[in-house]
Amino acid sequence: MPNVSGKAYGLTTFCPIRNGHKDGMANSSLIRKMLQDLPEDEESPMANVANTYMARFYILDDAIFESYPARLDRLQSKYLVFTSNFHGDLDTYLTGMWHGINTVIKQLWGNCVGFEKVDSAQSFVEYIKKCQLTNTFYFNGSTDDPLQEQLKSLFLKQEFSKFVFAHQGVAANQLLQEFKAFIAWSKPKVLAAPAWKAGACSPDGG
Amino acid sequence: MSNIAGKAYAMNLMTPFKKNNVWMNRLLFWIARLPIVQKSAFRGLLTLSIIHYARWVIVGRKQLPWLGEEQPREKLNYAYMFFFSNFNGSWTQYIDSFSIALPVRLNLMWYKSVGKPGTIPETPFNQYVLKNQIWTDHYYSAYPMASSNDVKSAKRVKEQLLNLCENLDTVNEDEFMKKYNRALFELQADLSQMEPTPVVSLANEAIKKQTRLKNHIN
Numbered sequence: 335m336p337n338v339s340g341k342a343y344g345l346t347t348f349c350p351i352r353n354g355h356k357d358g359m360a361n362s363s364l365i366r367k368m369l370q371d372l373p374e375d376e377e378s379p380m381a382n383v384a385n386t387y388m389a390r391f392y393i394l395d396d397a398i399f400e401s402y403p404a405r406l407d408r409l410q411s412k413y414l415v416f417t418s419n420f421h422g423d424l425d426t427y428l429t430g431m432w433h434g435i436n437t438v439i440k441q442l443w444g445n446c447v448g449f450e451k452v453d454s455a456q457s458f459v460e461y462i463k464k465c466q467l468t469n470t471f472y473f474n475g476s477t478d479d480p481l482q483e484q485l486k487s488l489f490l491k492q493e494f495s496k497f498v499f500a501h502q503g504v505a506a507n508q509l510l511q512e513f514k515a516f517i518a519w520s521k522p523k524v525l526a527a528p529a530w531k532a533g534a535c536s537p538d539g540g
Numbered sequence: 541m542s543n544i545a546g547k548a549y550a551m552n553l554m555t556p557f558k559k560n561n562v563w564m565n566r567l568l569f570w571i572a573r574l575p576i577v578q579k580s581a582f583r584g585l586l587t588l589s590i591i592h593y594a595r596w597v598i599v600g601r602k603q604l605p606w607l608g609e610e611q612p613r614e615k616l617n618y619a620y621m622f623f624f625s626n627f628n629g630s631w632t633q634y635i636d637s638f639s640i641a642l643p644v645r646l647n648l649m650w651y652k653s654v655g656k657p658g659t660i661p662e663t664p665f666n667q668y669v670l671k672n673q674i675w676t677d678h679y680y681s682a683y684p685m686a687s688s689n690d691v692k693s694a695k696r697v698k699e700q701l702l703n704l705c706e707n708l709d710t711v712n713e714d715e716f717m718k719k720y721n722r723a724l725f726e727l728q729a730d731l732s733q734m735e736p737t738p739v740v741s742l743a744n745e746a747i748k749k750q751t752r753l754k755n756h757i758n
Contacts, residue, residue, distance in 0.1 A: 336573065342593065344593060344595045346622070350605060369677035378680040381680065387592065388545070390552075391677050392675065392676045392677045393677060394554070394674065400654045404556070404654050409604075411611055415552070419592070448610075467603070469597050470566065470595075470598045471569045472593075474593055475593065475594070476592045476593060476691050479695065484694070485683065487697065487698040491693060491694035491731070492733060494701060495733055507713045509720065510711075513720070534684075535736075
């Protein structure tokens with residue numbers, strides 16, 4: 335199935351935006367402004383959607399003209415394009431997305447055709463599936479582990495690298511004692527904490 | 541508005557091709573999906589290891605979602621290929637790497653796309669990509685400071701750490717030292733700090749400048 339690579343899922347959606355204006359601004363421009371004003375990194379609403387590896391939004395205004403002798407295509411609607419790479423299955427992911435950020439979802443999709451019928455997680459899942467396009471080819475150059483697993487591993491890589499650098503040439507007894515202390519602090523088997531926070535630029539959230 | 545989230549760059553391309561070539565493009569990708577072909581066809585990409593996730597989506601002339609009478613029907617002359625990539629590094633590095641690592645396959649992936657030059661020489665190809673690129677309005681990465689290689693190496697680091705944790709209460713210090721050194725030998729290509737690279741710093745600087753201008757702050 336071309337939407338899936340192992341346990342990673344590539345969601346591609348094109349949601350038609352209602353033609354028209356509001357307060358002197360085209361609906362598509364309103365959505366674009368909202369998107370551009372969204373906070374980034376760990377403050378991004380997508381940081382609150384479980385298992386999102388990477389996601390993007392953009393407005394597709396029109397088809398691209400390749401110059402003469404190509405023919406000119408004009409789209410009849412503008413589209414809100416939303417794509418996401420995540421771990422797991424689509425229904426669980428979209429249900430979590432609705433429960434995590436439905437206020438933002440209602441703002442972003444509020445001017446899209448057919449969204450007026452969306453008022454629950456189930457109707458959101460159904461709506462997104464209507465807007466979904468099947469990938470022709472999906473390439474996973476990373477891992478397909480759950481996000482929490484990836485974030486914990488990144489935290490351990492960062493901290494263990496520091497540990498190794500600081501313990502070069504240390505005597506065996508000291509190394510063993512301090513490694514035990516490192517393991518007690520970093521808790522490799524506990525995914526929740528300490529770990530890298532989703533969207534953060536450093537393990538301490540900076 | 542940003543195509544950049546830390547070390548990741550979001551590329552969106554939209555390229556037209558004639559309706560008669562849809563079946564051929566689909567067939568080429570169907571072949572590319574066969575496990576035996578995929579392994580060899582994408583060896584160059586896997587070796588480069590600069591891509592987190594990428595996808596190609598062929599949309600026929602009448603296949604854009606239609607959600608009811610409120611939405612006018614599309615009347616398109618061409619089918620379109622949408623390409624979405626999440627990669628590490630700069631735009632130029634990516635396009636150059638792509639055209640050097642996969643010149644023939646790249647031509648097949650965009651088989652008979654309208655207006656597409658060959659992937660080599662690179663300058664006309666770069667211009668074509670730039671012309672067909674659509675900017676991202678909001679881009680999110682769960683680990684902005686991690687490259688695709690960091691994510692993969694972090695998995696290996698965790699596995700080695702868990703291995704080192706076995707019998708930690710009973711192991712003697714000399715045995716542990718041997719085990720520790722062996723683990724470091726295995727991990728020598730995986731241990732590093734994830735810090736902003738020059739490309740990331742320049743991009744962040746550009747974003748801050750844009751925000752300052754937007755908010756009318758000098």
